[in-house]
Amino acid sequence: MVFGEPVQATRLTGPPRPQTAVTIEPAPPRQRSSLLLSAYGLSPAQTRVATLVLRGRSTREISAELCISANTVQEHLTAVFDRLGVRSRRELVALALAGNG
Numbered sequence: 001m002v003f004g005e006p007v008q009a010t011r012l013t014g015p016p017r018p019q020t021a022v023t024i025e026p027a028p029p030r031q032r033s034s035l036l037l038s039a040y041g042l043s044p045a046q047t048r049v050a051t052l053v054l055r056g057r058s059t060r061e062i063s064a065e066l067c068i069s070a071n072t073v074q075e076h077l078t079a080v081f082d083r084l085g086v087r088s089r090r091e092l093v094a095l096a097l098a099g100n101g
Contacts, residue, residue, distance in 0.1 A: 033096045040083050049076040053089050054096050 012019045033054050037047050052062045059077075063070045077089075086092050 036096055042080060042083060046076045046080050046083070049073055050080045050092065053077065053080075053092060 007022065007024050009020050009022045012021055033051070037050050042050060048066060049062055052065065057065065059070050059073050062068075062073045066073070081087060081092065084092065084095060086095055
């Protein structure tokens with residue numbers, strides 16, 4: 001897994017009988033962002049654009065990286081904003097970071 005494993009289990013041996021130890025860790029920021037975008041049911045194209053926005057890419061950079069026009073990037077962003085209930089890239093980033101404390 002790219003992000004690491006937030007849940008791990010280890011079998012313990014010894015008296016009185018074998019047991020299992022389980023550790024649970026918070027998901028890393030990139031994984032939380034990915035889960036957030038998935039939870040809102042974005043299309044694959046919208047998810048790609050939103051992910052690049054969360055990585056700090058400009059419209060021009062997203063357009064070049066995904067080989068789509070700047071207008072298409074903006075159309076996907078508008079759909080993402082509507083779906084997530086935000087009005088700007090800044091609000092999108094704030095929403096993605098909200099649970100990172």
